[in-house]
Amino acid sequence: FFFQTDVEICLIDGSCKSPIERFCNGNNMIYILQKARRNEEGDPMEDSHPDDAVYASELLPRESTGPVALSVRRAKQLISLYAMVQNPNMTHLEKSELVVLPPLWIRCDGSDPEHTCWLGAEPLKAGNKITGITFYMVTCDGPTADKTCFAKLEELKKEHKMKHHSSVVTTKGFAQYELIRAAAIEDTIVESESNVYLDITWNTVDKVLEIPPLISAATLNIALESGDPRSPVYQLYRELQFLLALAEGLKTGVTEWPEPLESESAVDLVREFLTDLKKRLDGYCVSGNNNEAEKIKCDTAAVDRSIKSIFSERGDLDFAEQLWCKMRSVSSYQELVECFTLILKSLENGEIQPWIHQGSSSLLSKLIQQSYHGKIEVVSLSGITPIQMLLEIGLDKMKKDYVSFFIVRSRSCLLFQDYFISTSVDLQEQVHRVQKLHHMLEIMVNCTVLLQFKHENLLPLTQICMKYYKENALNEKHVFQLPIRLALVKKFYQNDHPEIWKVDVSSGHGPKEVKTTWQVSTNPPVEHMTANNTGLFSDSTVNGSSEERMYFITVTKCSQVHFT
Secondary structure: OEEOOOEEEEEEEOOOOOOOOOOOOOOOEEEEEEEOOOOOOOOOHHHHOHHHHHHHHHHOOOOOOOOOOEOHHHHHHHHHHHHHHHOOOOHHHOOOOOOOOOOEEEEEOOOOOOOEEEEEEEEEEEOOEEEEEEEEEEEEEEEEOOHHHOOOHHHHHHHHHHHHOOOOOEEEEEEEEEHHHHOEEOOEEOOOOOEEEEEEEEEOOOOOOOOOOOOOEEEEEEEOOOOOOOOOOHHHHHHHHHHHHHHHHHHHOOOOOOOOOOOOOHHHHHHHHHHHHHOOOOOOOOOOHHHHHHHOOOOOOOOOHHHHOOOOOOOOOOHHHHHHHHHOOOOOHHHHHHHHHHHHHHHHOOOOOOOOOOOOOOHHHHHHHHHOOOOOOOOOOOOOHHHHHHHHHHHHHHHHHHHHHHHHHOOOOOOOHHHHHOOOOOHHHHHHHHHHHHHHHHHHHHHHHHOOOOHHHHHHHHHHHHHHHHHOOOOOOOOEEEEEOHHHOHHHOOOOOOOEEEEEEEEOOHHHOEEEEEEEEOOOOOOOOOOOOOOOOOOOOEOOEOOOOOEEEEEEEEEEEEOO
């Protein structure tokens, strides 16, 4: 909602990502104040700086989609109003009842000498009674690679003691490293849109930008999206996309056939396969494992031979699963019908008596079982029936693929196996759960390839992923968090620069605790201020070198005012 026409107020609860989580945490609900955008489609600079409109248009997009900050002067006025309303001593305001408001944070434009980007205020409480307010000020400079601009730890501690009249202070460190960029295979950097970050916290900091000690607490933050062509399971990903196309066609009646996975037509592959089976009158079928395994390839420039073997075709493919491997290159409805016509004709004539796994509920499996007794029911290959038949055998095959990896190859206990491979739900839901299995597989394989995880690391990660996906829908942007011993990943970060490094200098206890935070980060710490649209951010380097890591410098300070 709006206040006095120029201020936009947002109430953010605990279910949303907080824009001030880097500077303050622990609150379920906060107010965010920012400048009201009067004209969403216009240039926000036109009203205030008409003479600069042409120059600004060269630097900024025509439309401003992000939040807009208030002037520091206006922010201080609003903070004062908030504090006055919360002060029980302000009896002249004739408040009927004092209500404890959520913390207030205001976006600032950095127009003051300190380059303030946030001002905040949070009530201090004793039960339901307000005893005071904690004020916060966040300032930001940079980016710069000039380390002479960085604070000295002893100076931070001395300043904190003087400001808060403290004799004893404690320090706590935090560092975040990006591991995907740091991980290399055969001296080749593996780039990805996905993120794997390592968060490290430790007590007692000795100097600014120190490397975290190995006794620090560490957490991996893993957010991986499927579909990287260099992934060892990319072929399986393409197979899943074909399955999803069938599921969508079954739901909408319109199938968009993806690019075939094989160069040879599906009809020719099926015909050759059936001809080979006809020569084996005893019904035994060769799995064709070697040929299929050869097709699961990955980028040899980035992944070595041992990695190729992480996920290869199973050796126990039954007749229906081998048919899926032939028919996953189907490129039209007509070709699909022609394939099933060949298959049903061979079954009806008793030319083949193929072997299938027990427990399959697909229509094709039922027809094969009927063929053992010399007669099968008539199936009309029209409408959605052929698509559903192919979808069913694809689901059966891919479920077994994932189970094989999680139980056999990774030796992980499939805690929620029944949930992920259940046939008691409809086909669309089964497909959705297979998507979840694939996303988990991508995470496990990437951690095995990039971070060289062993069984003891994969097992807890598998449990975390499965617990999440039993309770939530597919979300490839979800960040999975895995506590880990720092020594296991030290080689990926010890020679690298952190993305974020910060130190908290604090004193006092409980509600009287006060903190000073000094932080550097490679990305702008606030979304409403960037290097392109404000004058406070510079673009400096050391001696003209672009090899030095560029950092934004952020300082968060607080002070307390007590009403009683």
